[in-house]
Amino acid sequence: MDDLVTFFSFSDPNIRYVVFGSILLAASSAIVGCFTLLKKKALVGDAVAHSVLPGVCAAFLFTGTKNISFLICGAFFTGWMSLLLIDYIVAHSKIKKDTAIGLVLSVFFGAGIVLLTFIQQSGNSSQSGLDSFIFGKAAALVGTDLVTFGVIAIILLVIVSVFFKELTLVAFDENFAKSLGFPVKSLDMLLTTLTVLAVVTGITAVGVVLMAAMLITPGAAARYWTDNIRKMVIIAAIFGALSGILGAYISYVAPSMPTGPWMVVTSSFIAVISFFCAPKKGIFAKWVRNNVNKTTMRDENTLKAFYHLGERDEDFELPRSMATLADKQRIGEKQLKKSLISLCSKGLIKETEEKWILTKTGVQDAARIIKLHRLWELYLTNYMHIAPDHVHDDAETIEHIITPEIENELEHLLGYPSDDPHKQKIPRL
Secondary structure, eight states: OHHHHHHHHTOSHHHHHHHHHHHHHHHHHHHHHHHHHHTTOHHHHHHHHHHSHHHHHHHHHHHSSOOHHHHHHHHHHHHHHHHHHHHHHHHSSSOOHHHHHHHHHHHHHHHHHHHHHHHHTTTOGGGTTTTHHHHOOGGGOOHHHHHHHHHHHHHHHHHHHHTHHHHHHHHHOHHHHHHTTOOHHHHHHHHHHHHHHHHHHHHHHHOTTTHHHHHHHHHHHHHTTOSOHHHHHHHHHHHHHHHHHHHHHHHHHSTTSOHHHHHHHHHHHHHHHHHHHOTTTSHHHHHHHHHHHHHHHHHHHHHHHHHHHHHHHTOTTSOBOHHHHHHHHOOOHHHHHHHHHHHHHTTSEEEETTEEEEOHHHHHHHHHHHHHHHHHHHHHHHHSOOOGGGSHHHHHHHTTTOOHHHHHHHHHHHTSOSBOTTSOBOOOO
């Protein structure tokens, strides 16, 4: 509890530098990462992250100092050059983009390791800690670093805000943007520049190896919570900031734990929770919906069995035994019993002497399902020119998801028919 109070009081300057620096890095990269993700350029972030190492080393060799501004400039240059090289290879060879990304990533990172080894063996005393750019060292952030990161974060936010509409359009539909006269290539280059800037800013905390995760993971997690791009960007920024705070807190209470990797771990944990627990797109939500849909289809098929038996006997109010229903519907006794209990609870059937009978509401619901089935069969026969003996299975599937609006449209389109392709009566409700 003492650690918790001390940490979140931010009374220690070192804590303030690390926390606010991590928040700025994670949130700004998450915002840019949303557009990179939607543009399907997730691997580009990884390529940039690995390509900045030679730029960092070259900047150190040129200046002889570990000034963060110079190192970021060097990282930005090589990161941007790596993307230009990827596009050049794809445009002037038969190599696919994923292969070009792998080639450039490995070559630039290898060159960076060579330069880093050379610097370490040069005897320059200023090179101490330069290797932290590989895995990051957020705990070493100081006030001047925070100012630099704050300026870059503001630049990223301003540019994204100004070009939000254009970046969104290019991310979702590049061809449509071209047709409207937008400078797609320039906008694509702008997004590339923002991606490089976000990556080179974050390598100080997370390192070149893990930075791609901080660029993509918050956006991927946010995508599960909304379909609105504005909300997605805000949620991704919140997830990024939260991972920055949690990573800094874990490294504070456990000093041997590095901040950057824990930022990635917490971000991944948030993503896993989103993948499973998001209310609409999460795995659990989809599982619940699938079960509800299966139950609905099972119950509606049982109502259809009642209706077919009523058509055969010309009496919809005759009691039906479970054996008769099972033979007509051809499902297991256990599933049929569950369906009958469910329909009883909805007031669509009632039990009498171990038999079941449709209620008036049940007759209406069963008739509507039959009506939708036969309307769809007639539509497939008349407009899709499918033989009448081939339309049953399609109608079995679609009847459960036809909305009242589509039902009205079908009736109007077909001229309010009385018979289906098999000369069976279409119920009039």
